[in-house]
Amino acid sequence: MKILKTLIAVFFLLFIFSDKTVYAMHITEGILPTEWVITWFAVSVPFLAIGIYKVKRKKKAVHSYLPLAGMLGAAVFVFSCFPIPVVALNGMATSHPCGTGMSAILLGPFVSVLVAGIALLIQALFLAHGGLTTLGGNIFSMGILGSFSGFFAFKIAQRCGMSLFWCGFFAGVISDLFTYLGTSIELGLLVVKNGGSFFRATAEIFGVFMMTSQGVLCVVEGVVVGFIMVFVYKKRPDILQQLGIKTNAKSV
Amino acid sequence: MRNLFKLAVNIVLPVYLSGIFMFQVRADNFETVRAAESENLMEKTEQERSDDEGAWTGIDVSIVGKYAEKYGRPPRDPYINTDQGDLLLFVFTLAGVVGGFVIGFNVRKIFYEKQENR
Numbered sequence: 001m002k003i004l005k006t007l008i009a010v011f012f013l014l015f016i017f018s019d020k021t022v023y024a025m026h027i028t029e030g031i032l033p034t035e036w037v038i039t040w041f042a043v044s045v046p047f048l049a050i051g052i053y054k055v056k057r058k059k060k061a062v063h064s065y066l067p068l069a070g071m072l073g074a075a076v077f078v079f080s081c082f083p084i085p086v087v088a089l090n091g092m093a094t095s096h097p098c099g100t101g102m103s104a105i106l107l108g109p110f111v112s113v114l115v116a117g118i119a120l121l122i123q124a125l126f127l128a129h130g131g132l133t134t135l136g137g138n139i140f141s142m143g144i145l146g147s148f149s150g151f152f153a154f155k156i157a158q159r160c161g162m163s164l165f166w167c168g169f170f171a172g173v174i175s176d177l178f179t180y181l182g183t184s185i186e187l188g189l190l191v192v193k194n195g196g197s198f199f200r201a202t203a204e205i206f207g208v209f210m211m212t213s214q215g216v217l218c219v220v221e222g223v224v225v226g227f228i229m230v231f232v233y234k235k236r237p238d239i240l241q242q243l244g245i246k247t248n249a250k251s252v
Numbered sequence: 253m254r255n256l257f258k259l260a261v262n263i264v265l266p267v268y269l270s271g272i273f274m275f276q277v278r279a280d281n282f283e284t285v286r287a288a289e290s291e292n293l294m295e296k297t298e299q300e301r302s303d304d305e306g307a308w309t310g311i312d313v314s315i316v317g318k319y320a321e322k323y324g325r326p327p328r329d330p331y332i333n334t335d336q337g338d339l340l341l342f343v344f345t346l347a348g349v350v351g352g353f354v355i356g357f358n359v360r361k362i363f364y365e366k367q368e369n370r
Contacts, residue, residue, distance in 0.1 A: 027320075028316065028327035029330045030328030031326075032325070064361075068358070068362060070354055071359060074351045074352075077351050078347075078351040078352070081344070083310055085308055093309055093314070094308050096312075124330070126343050126347065127344065128332070128340060187320065201319075201323070236363055
């Protein structure tokens with residue numbers, strides 16, 4: 001408790017407020033109006049609550065679940081604030097992966113939402129990335145949409161009989177696409193108040209995302225997730241079995 | 253009359269000449285300072301421009317920020333703004349070190365410790 005108090009004191013000494021405008025990753029502070037701030041928080045909270053419940057249940061059922069959750073939580077945090085240089089239609093730019101597809105496969109989608117929520121909260125507090133008022137919106141896009149889309153993409157790919165690498169690949173790609181689709185939806189909803197077309201605005205923003213660096217990076221994220229799945233299978237196939245991930249040795 | 257002439261030569265003329273000299277020096281200084289300032293301002297503007305629009309700008313900056321402004325909801329300051337000088341570099345490095353340590357520690361624990369320890 002004493003250490004915590006000291007850390008908080010140091011934190012407030014270090015992080016003084018400034019009048020400089022910051023444009024950062026995800027949806028930044030001030031972009032969402034109050035009604036949408038409340039809406040996205042209301043949407044996200046049940047998923048976070050179920051995530052906490054699932055962690056408590058799964059840590060008893062799966063032996064290495066907590067270290068796995070810690071590792072993937074740190075990975076999602078690092079992935080989602082890691083600007084990777086990509087040369088695309090917009091020239092030289094940086095973009096960041098999400099990592100929620102990978103965490104959704106290994107931890108389950110609800111726990112992945114929780115992990116993403118914690119990562120986004122730390123980024124909003126310490127790294128001037130995202131925002132505290134836009135936390136709900138960012139959890140919706142990166143946490144909920146990213147995790148569930150990646151999880152279901154993995155399941156569908158498995159049903160299609162694809163190898164573990166390609167299942168991971170599709171989960172990574174789809175989760176990245178849906179994360180940015182979520183961001184596009186949240187931005188697209190801003191035009192409704194002014195009488196603009198929501199679908200047109202969302203399609204425009206999503207199209208711009210995909211035609212620029214993010215389109216290239218979602219493929220890179222897919223490859224990374226595919227290799228990670230193969231690595232986990234080769235090193236600890238028992239974990240995948242305990243987590244209920246069906247694997248066929250011939251298709252790895 | 254002669255004394256008046258001596259006074260003019262010995263006092264007024266040196267004061268007048270030194271006054272002109274001092275004025276020139278100060279004017280030169282002003283011009284130098286102004287030139288330096290304008291140069292700095294130009295450099296700063298170019299630097300700021302390169303920061304905002306140059307290579308390797310994050311697409312979240314260029315796309316999310318751009319569309320939010322277009323739709324009348326420009327981003328504003330974060331409540332805790334660490335984007336000041338090298339402070340952001342410090343927190344990013346710290347985050348990378350802590351994140352890397354947590355990942356490495358757990359990877360070792362899960363994948364590389366002996367089977368009997370599990």
